[in-house]
Amino acid sequence: MQINRRQTLSHLGMGMGMVGLTPLLADDGVLQSVESTPQTHRAGHHPAKAKSVIHIFLNGGLSHVDSFDPKPLLRKYAGRSLPSGNLSTERATGNAFPSPFRFRKHGESGIEVSELFPHTAKSIDDICVVRSMYADVPNHEPSFLLWNCGDARLPRPSMGSWVTYGLGSENENLPGFVVLCPHGLPTQGVENWRSAFLPGAFQGSHVDTQFQNIEQLIENIRNSAIPESRQRTQLDLLLRLNRAHLKQRGYSPDLEARIQSFELAYRMQAEAAEAFDVSQETQGIQKMYGDSVQSRTLLTARRLVERGVRFVQVWYSGGQPWDNHDNIHIHRTLADNIDQGIGALLRDLKQRGLLDETLILCSGEFGRTPSVELPRPLLNSGKQQGRDHNHYGFSAWLAGGGIRGGHIHGATDETGWKAVEDRVHVHDIHATMLHLLGFDHERLTYRYAGRDFRLTDVHGQVVQDIIA
Numbered sequence: 001m002q003i004n005r006r007q008t009l010s011h012l013g014m015g016m017g018m019v020g021l022t023p024l025l026a027d028d029g030v031l032q033s034v035e036s037t038p039q040t041h042r043a044g045h046h047p048a049k050a051k052s053v054i055h056i057f058l059n060g061g062l063s064h065v066d067s068f069d070p071k072p073l074l075r076k077y078a079g080r081s082l083p084s085g086n087l088s089t090e091r092a093t094g095n096a097f098p099s100p101f102r103f104r105k106h107g108e109s110g111i112e113v114s115e116l117f118p119h120t121a122k123s124i125d126d127i128c129v130v131r132s133m134y135a136d137v138p139n140h141e142p143s144f145l146l147w148n149c150g151d152a153r154l155p156r157p158s159m160g161s162w163v164t165y166g167l168g169s170e171n172e173n174l175p176g177f178v179v180l181c182p183h184g185l186p187t188q189g190v191e192n193w194r195s196a197f198l199p200g201a202f203q204g205s206h207v208d209t210q211f212q213n214i215e216q217l218i219e220n221i222r223n224s225a226i227p228e229s230r231q232r233t234q235l236d237l238l239l240r241l242n243r244a245h246l247k248q249r250g251y252s253p254d255l256e257a258r259i260q261s262f263e264l265a266y267r268m269q270a271e272a273a274e275a276f277d278v279s280q281e282t283q284g285i286q287k288m289y290g291d292s293v294q295s296r297t298l299l300t301a302r303r304l305v306e307r308g309v310r311f312v313q314v315w316y317s318g319g320q321p322w323d324n325h326d327n328i329h330i331h332r333t334l335a336d337n338i339d340q341g342i343g344a345l346l347r348d349l350k351q352r353g354l355l356d357e358t359l360i361l362c363s364g365e366f367g368r369t370p371s372v373e374l375p376r377p378l379l380n381s382g383k384q385q386g387r388d389h390n391h392y393g394f395s396a397w398l399a400g401g402g403i404r405g406g407h408i409h410g411a412t413d414e415t416g417w418k419a420v421e422d423r424v425h426v427h428d429i430h431a432t433m434l435h436l437l438g439f440d441h442e443r444l445t446y447r448y449a450g451r452d453f454r455l456t457d458v459h460g461q462v463v464q465d466i467i468a
Contacts, residue, residue, distance in 0.1 A: 041168045044438025049402025049467075050359040051170075052305040053163060053433065055313045056298070056342065058334075059144070059186050060322030063368035063387055064395035065416040066099045066331055067114045069131045073414045074098035074370055082415050086371050089388045090138045091325070096415070097372040097387065100329060109406030116335040119343025125406040126346060126355065127399045128466045132410025132419035135366050135426055138389035140187050140320055143365035146426050148192040148313075150455045157446075159430060160311035161195040161202040162455040163437060166444050170308030173271040175205040177311045178304055182210040182293045184318030193313065197448040204313065207276070209297040214273045222269055235262055275307050276300060288344045293317070295341030302348055305358055322364055325373050325386040346399060359401030359436055361429070367394025370416040392418035396429065402436045404468045424463055431460035436467070 065071050077083070077096035086093050103112045106121040111129060113121040120127075135143050142152035149156040157165070160177040169176030179193045185206070186192060193204030211217050223231050242259050249255070278286065278299050289295045294316060301312045316322065316338060324330045342362070349355040368387035375384060393412035399405065410422035431441040434455065441460055445452040 041170055042166065044166065045440045045443055046438055048436065048438030049357075050400070050436045051167075051357045052309065053160075053311045053359045053361065053401070053437070054301050054305060054345070055159075055311070056338075056360065056362040057147070057186075057313060057315050058322050058338075058362070058364040059316055060140070060320035060324075060364065061366050061368055061389055062322050062364040062394075063099075063324070063328060063331060064131070064390075064393070064412070065368070065370050066101050066328060067116055067335075068129050068395040068397060069367075069412060069416055070099070070103040070112050070114070071370060071412075071414065071416040074416070077415075082371060082417075084413065084415060084417065086369070087390075087392055087417055089369055089390060091376065091388045092374045093369050093371040093388050094374045094384075095372060096370060097328075101332070107406060111406065111408060116331060117339045117342070119339045120346070122343055123346040123350075123399070126350065126403075127397050127405055128403050128407045128409060129395060129397045130409045130424050130429075130463075130466065131393075131395050131412060132421055132423045133363070133367070133394045133396050133426070133429075134419045134423055135391040135394075138366065138391045140323065140365060140389075143389075143391065144186070144188045144192055147363065147365050149194070149196070150427065150430055150457060155191075155194070155196045156453070157196040157198040157202070157455070158193045158204060159433070159455055160193055160204050160313060161198050162434070162444065163311045164202045165198050165446065166434070166439050167310055167437060169310050171271075173268060174275060174304070174307060174309055176309060177202060177204045177313075178309055179204040179206045179313045179315070180209045180297045180300060181206060181313075181315035182208055182297060182317050184208065186315050186318055187320050197453070198446055204311075209300060210293055212278075212296070214276060217276055218268070218272055221272060228269075238262065271307075275303055278303065285344075285348065288348065290340040290344070292337040292341065294338040295344070298338070298341035298345045299348075302345055302354075306352070306354065323389075324368070325388065327385045328368075328387055329385060349400060355400040357401065359403065359433060360399040361396065361433065362398075363396035363429075364394070366391040367416075390417070393420075398466065402468055404466050407466065409463065409466050422465065425459065427456045427460035428463050430455050432463045432466065435462045 074096045075098040078098045079095050082096050101114045101116055103114050105112050107125040109125050111124045135146055136152055146152040149158050164176035195203035207217055214221055246255050278296055289299045297314055301314050304312050321334060349358055367390045369390045372384050373386045373388045410424055413420045434441040441456045445454045
């Protein structure tokens with residue numbers, strides 16, 4: 001039977017699920033002459049500057065005016081109404097709330113960074129800070145989905161799924177898209193890394209990195225009941241039976257997915273155990289990253305891209321930990337847990353010659369207000385040290401993978417309420433990311449339900465100013 005690539009991927013999308021991450025088993029005559037498989041490396045529309053992505057997601061909403069966008073005017077109006085007034089956000093806000101954290105200039109570029117991120121600031125000359133980000137609404141759930149899936153409401157494939165759909169993978173024994181999130185699932189759960197109508201082969205594989213033991217990291221990764229040789233014999237028999245059954249039935253996506261899952265599980269026993277074992281790193285590298293769960297997760301991310309994993313998403317942790325309505329000082333504790341690891345990741349990639357080909361993106365789903373959040377009865381009554389959500393203006397930063405380092409793009413207004421100069425929407429970041437990976441975001445499409453879909457939907461412009 002001769003089938004083309006589009007037909008193959010369309011079939012796979014019906015039943016690959018979370019574990020359809022290995023090449024098609026095409027050597028038995030059932031699916032002969034397949035042009036390519038989900039794992040096959042594929043070229044883009046133009047020469048790429050980056051070959052992999054690490055997305056560091058500070059879920060809950062990092063405050064831009066306390067991290068990468070200093071606003072000295074807030075001190076002048078501290079405790080008083082802002083001259084521009086307050087914009088409408090999720091909850092009521094009051095007077096100006098200056099940052100309790102000091103900013104200072106770093107690197108040859110002299111970019112100001114808060115004391116919250118001293119390790120990250122050491123690599124500021126490799127970083128482009130986009131201070132003019134904006135999103136659609138001041139709510140976590142739709143903003144999570146907008147960042148991760150390009151749409152705040154409808155079921156759409158995640159950006160990691162689009163990247164692996166476009167580029168394939170470079171390692172047949174590991175997933176092309178891995179999601180590292182310690183301590184459970186974030187808000188919106190697995191919807192953040194779904195493949196939706198794309199083939200299930202491109203869905204993200206979640207790993208809870210609070211654990212270090214491989215059996216806890218990846219359930220059933222090892223078979224303790226029988227030796228590997230007997231396991232391989234069993235799988236070979238099972239494979240022959242399933243293939244015979246598949247040939248009799250014709251096309252069966254559920255059965256194909258089952259075959260794929262068995263083979264993937266077997267192959268991952270060796271390679272995944274090695275890839276996730278950060279204890280194999282030198283003591284110097286482990287000390288450079290630090291011993292927090294977040295830092296260890298970032299070290300794992302480096303090991304994965306080093307082994308050909310195309311897209312690695314690093315969540316701070318489950319839930320939405322950066323959501324600080326009551327006490328912005330909690331940002332210090334949160335930053336302490338991850339800043340050393342981020343700084344180490346940037347330096348580590350650079351010294352290994354991997355930064356130029358690895359695009360690093362760090363963001364939250366939105367920023368926070370420059371004014372204090374007002375007390376709410378029975379919730380934060382009497383607590384006035386927090387900030388509400390702010391989708392009108394916030395910061396994200398990028399590094400490596402063709403990014404213009406030591407550069408600031410755009411600006412919010414003088415108080416930090418909204419983006420006013422060279423505004424960049426989340427869709428624009430997606431378009432730029434795909435461009436750096438070698439794709440025209442308007443041409444990387446998948447036909448479903450009678451129309452061609454893309455990550456950026458009908459939006460998005462490549463931000464040329466941030467590209468080196």
